[in-house]
Amino acid sequence: MAMKPKTDETPDEWIRQTLSQLPDAPPPGSSFDPERLWAQLRPELQQTPVRRRIGWTWWVAAACLSGLIWSWFAWNQPNSTQKQVATYQFKRKVVTPAQKPDSEVEFTTSKPIFAVKSQPKKQRKYSTDQPTASTQSIDVAPATSPAETLATLPDAVTVANVATIAEKLPEPPKPNVARTTSKRRFKVMHENELRAEEEAAPQLYHTDNFVRMGTGRRESNVADSRQPTLIMPLTTKSNQ
Amino acid sequence: MSQQLVEQCQRGNAFAQKRLFDQYANRLFRVSLRYVRNEPEAEEVLMSAFLKAFRGIDAFMYRDDNGLEAWLRRIVVNEALQHLRANRHLPLFHADDDADVVPDVVPLPDAGLDAERIYALIRELPPGYRTVFNLYAIEGYTHREIAEQLRISENTSKSQLSKARALLQSWLLQNGYETENRRNA
Numbered sequence: 001m002a003m004k005p006k007t008d009e010t011p012d013e014w015i016r017q018t019l020s021q022l023p024d025a026p027p028p029g030s031s032f033d034p035e036r037l038w039a040q041l042r043p044e045l046q047q048t049p050v051r052r053r054i055g056w057t058w059w060v061a062a063a064c065l066s067g068l069i070w071s072w073f074a075w076n077q078p079n080s081t082q083k084q085v086a087t088y089q090f091k092r093k094v095v096t097p098a099q100k101p102d103s104e105v106e107f108t109t110s111k112p113i114f115a116v117k118s119q120p121k122k123q124r125k126y127s128t129d130q131p132t133a134s135t136q137s138i139d140v141a142p143a144t145s146p147a148e149t150l151a152t153l154p155d156a157v158t159v160a161n162v163a164t165i166a167e168k169l170p171e172p173p174k175p176n177v178a179r180t181t182s183k184r185r186f187k188v189m190h191e192n193e194l195r196a197e198e199e200a201a202p203q204l205y206h207t208d209n210f211v212r213m214g215t216g217r218r219e220s221n222v223a224d225s226r227q228p229t230l231i232m233p234l235t236t237k238s239n240q
Numbered sequence: 241m242s243q244q245l246v247e248q249c250q251r252g253n254a255f256a257q258k259r260l261f262d263q264y265a266n267r268l269f270r271v272s273l274r275y276v277r278n279e280p281e282a283e284e285v286l287m288s289a290f291l292k293a294f295r296g297i298d299a300f301m302y303r304d305d306n307g308l309e310a311w312l313r314r315i316v317v318n319e320a321l322q323h324l325r326a327n328r329h330l331p332l333f334h335a336d337d338d339a340d341v342v343p344d345v346v347p348l349p350d351a352g353l354d355a356e357r358i359y360a361l362i363r364e365l366p367p368g369y370r371t372v373f374n375l376y377a378i379e380g381y382t383h384r385e386i387a388e389q390l391r392i393s394e395n396t397s398k399s400q401l402s403k404a405r406a407l408l409q410s411w412l413l414q415n416g417y418e419t420e421n422r423r424n425a
Contacts, residue, residue, distance in 0.1 A: 011377075011405075012376070012377040012378075015358065015377050015378065016377065016378055016380075018355045018358050019355060019358065019359060019378060021355045022270060022355050022356065022359060024266050024267055025266050026266055026269055026270070027270065027273065027356070027359065027360075028356065030269075030273075030279060031279060032266075032269050032279060032282075032283065034261070034262060034265040034266065034269075037265065037283055037286065037287055038258060038261055038262075038265075040287060041261070041287055041290055041291065042254070042258075044291055045254070045257060045291065045294055046254070
């Protein structure tokens, strides 16, 4: 039999109201003592915050750890789309006459790219195949000291280089080529080894495309140190 | 007043906890005693209910005093039901209970009946009747909620309720209270 909840609301409401008139005290004849119950309750309540604080500490530690792991992964993303900083570093190698050619002085300057955008056009030097790497070598006229060398640097050349970088800036960042290991294009080997290899391997190519670098005397008694060390095939293809 | 008490309890203030306990201990003890068999069990239920309340008071949103009392009452009732379930004090509901027809007329006493007497009579009810009567008539649960809590069918809950009412009425008649007939369903 289905019950209609609203029909018996009156008697239930009556009982509820009657019971709400009960005094705020234990029932008559009861031995209930709130103080005794509180005395039992209090020690258990005091344990609670300690447990909760420890739990909170563990949560914070876990959050920090996960944050560190996440940031490490984000940092090591190979194709991260980070915006390039608007300041490039230029390393200028200046050769001074007082110094030997292999002892070059390096000056590092940081300049904002957009500061030189308004230079005359005739001083700009457009180069399409210039790499976007920030290190460029510029050989300039001799100077007596590094400070003088820096002072006498031709501004046009500097501006041209900066302008080239500025033209390249809007392009998306290319994958870091410097990180990848360069392929080895040449193999330096002894002539005898090459000859042995040629004899052992089937003749898949024409040897008339090869050019021998060195003295060219095969059966001579020249010392080993004078023997050619590098043999390069002469091909018409670009070396890519 | 109670709002400040709740906020201090949320900060773990022991003094505020004691004040909140003093404010509601007797009232909630009566609630607990309506469900369980004796006072030690009622104290046990009340203690675990207060522990649960103080540990979960951070999640409580204070609106008014009635809301606070209703929240505490609900915790006590849930603890009492859990206690009954754990100690297997919940009655076995027989299959023939479902077949019982709910009586159309349930006489109830007139107003003026002593509240303490009504309270004592409710405690005298058999456990099954008492539990369903408490949940439905006093706490305001629906039969569906009672069925879920006690893991019984809705029809069993309805039949237990009507039997509880009939028994209460007969006891009240024995005690010389006047009754008036009210339609129940």
